[in-house]
Amino acid sequence: MTEQAFSRARLADAGEGITLDELRLAGRNHAMPLEALRYEITPVGLHYLLVHYDIPAIDPDTWRLTVGGHVARPLTLDLADLRRAPRTDGVVTLECAGNGRALLEPRPLSQPWLDGAVGTARWTGTPLAPLLRAAGPLPGAAEVVFTGSDRGTERGTEQVYARSLPLAEALRADVLLAHGMNGGPLPPQHGAPLRLVVPGWYGMAQVKWLSSITVVTEPYTGFQQATAYRIKQRPDEPGEPVTRMLPRALMVPPGFPDFMTRTRTVDRGEQLLTGRAWSGRPPVTRVEVSCDGGESWAAAELGPAAGPYGWRGWRHRWRAERTGEHRLLVRASDASGRTQPTEQEWNLQGMANGMAQRVDVLVRG
Ligand SMILES: Nc1nc2c(c(=O)[nH]1)N[C@H]1C(S)=C(S)[C@@H](COP(=O)(O)O)O[C@H]1N2
Numbered sequence: 133m134t135e136q137a138f139s140r141a142r143l144a145d146a147g148e149g150i151t152l153d154e155l156r157l158a159g160r161n162h163a164m165p166l167e168a169l170r171y172e173i174t175p176v177g178l179h180y181l182l183v184h185y186d187i188p189a190i191d192p193d194t195w196r197l198t199v200g201g202h203v204a205r206p207l208t209l210d211l212a213d214l215r216r217a218p219r220t221d222g223v224v225t226l227e228c229a230g231n232g233r234a235l236l237e238p239r240p241l242s243q244p245w246l247d248g249a250v251g252t253a254r255w256t257g258t259p260l261a262p263l264l265r266a267a268g269p270l271p272g273a274a275e276v277v278f279t280g281s282d283r284g285t286e287r288g289t290e291q292v293y294a295r296s297l298p299l300a301e302a303l304r305a306d307v308l309l310a311h312g313m314n315g316g317p318l319p320p321q322h323g324a325p326l327r328l329v330v331p332g333w334y335g336m337a338q339v340k341w342l343s344s345i346t347v348v349t350e351p352y353t354g355f356q357q358a359t360a361y362r363i364k365q366r367p368d369e370p371g372e373p374v375t376r377m378l379p380r381a382l383m384v385p386p387g388f389p390d391f392m393t394r395t396r397t398v399d400r401g402e403q404l405l406t407g408r409a410w411s412g413r414p415p416v417t418r419v420e421v422s423c424d425g426g427e428s429w430a431a432a433e434l435g436p437a438a439g440p441y442g443w444r445g446w447r448h449r450w451r452a453e454r455t456g457e458h459r460l461l462v463r464a465s466d467a468s469g470r471t472q473p474t475e476q477e478w479n480l481q482g483m484a485n486g487m488a489q490r491v492d493v494l495v496r497g
């Protein structure tokens with residue numbers, strides 16, 4: 133039986149290994165290799181990728197975007213209209229809300245991310261707010277629904293991928309309709325011809341392959357809004373919606389890896405540890421590193437942020453004097469006062485779990 137046969141998300145049994153269904157998803161949806169943290173802007177092929185269903189076949193010449201619903205003047209735009217519209221860009225860090233899920237115990241069965249479901253791109257497009265204002269939301273408008281072009285079933289529900297934002301969030305000046313990535317055209321896997329970019333929010337809000345934007349008067353209750361992306365402990369509770377990214381820091385694993393276990397080897401002496409940290413409530417105010425498995429922590433040196441919603445670099449000198457095994461950890465804090473936990477904060481869907489990264493290192497003499 134495959135996971136699709138379950139109408140409810142399943143948890144792995146104690147000691148149950150990765151299933152074929154998880155492996156299939158992991159093969160389609162890749163993480164950013166952690167050594168790519170060295171780039172402030174993640175090269176396109178190294179940016180993490182998540183596609184729930186299939187990458188849809190879209191003919192850019194016949195593709196249209198509609199802006200409608202509870203508005204005074206519905207609009208239909210083609211790609212040339214959007215490319216002619218005022219152009220801006222933004223450096224934005226995206227992270228999947230399920231990042232870290234495969235490390236949870238018990239493990240929720242879904243896309244089995246370790247910790248690399250993140251990337252930072254320079255998105256080019258046109259601001260959403262002027263288009264929404266041109267359409268003219270009517271009194272009573274509450275939310276804006278963004279609908280993609282990709283269809284699938286999920287836990288028995290057939291759907292087209294769609295998510296909503298509160299009207300005020302959709303009208304933020306930095307929310308973009310993006311048709312470019314890192315100076316080139318938006319690639320098929322990242323949402324061509326047009327995707328939404330909502331700086332600060334987890335990945336699920338960044339709707340790809342956009343086909344329609346609909347102003348509504350009631351809270352949207354589609355699957356990806358009301359069923360998925362909820363933080364809850366039990367299947368029978370509504371849970372809290374997932375919104376902005378929690379703070380997280382990651383390090384470039386030092387030294388060189390073992391092929392199978394990824395355990396690192398470094399030579400005894402001073403090691404410069406580097407990485408990047410981000411939050412959906414910026415700025416990141418502190419990054420701390422532990423080189424003794426979490427017993428003591430030292431503040432890392434922070435670099436500039438790549439943008440208001442882009443990650444910021446950090447570095448820390450580690451005097452690796454003792455040979456043998458070491459466990460390194462790193463954690464971030466943000467402007468809202470939130471700090472990454474060092475133990476798991478479990479929830480049923482494995483959403484927004486920011487447990488601090490652990491890197492095991494062997495120091496050789
Ligand atoms: N239409 C559509 N948009 C989507 C998705 C999808 O499956 N379909 N996946 C979402 C999720 S869960 C994430 S994490 C991000 C991933 O964006 P990326 O693949 O460009 O990194 O896209 C979001 N937008």
Ligand SMILES: [Mo]
Nearest residue numbers: 228229335336
């Ligand atoms: Mo995601």
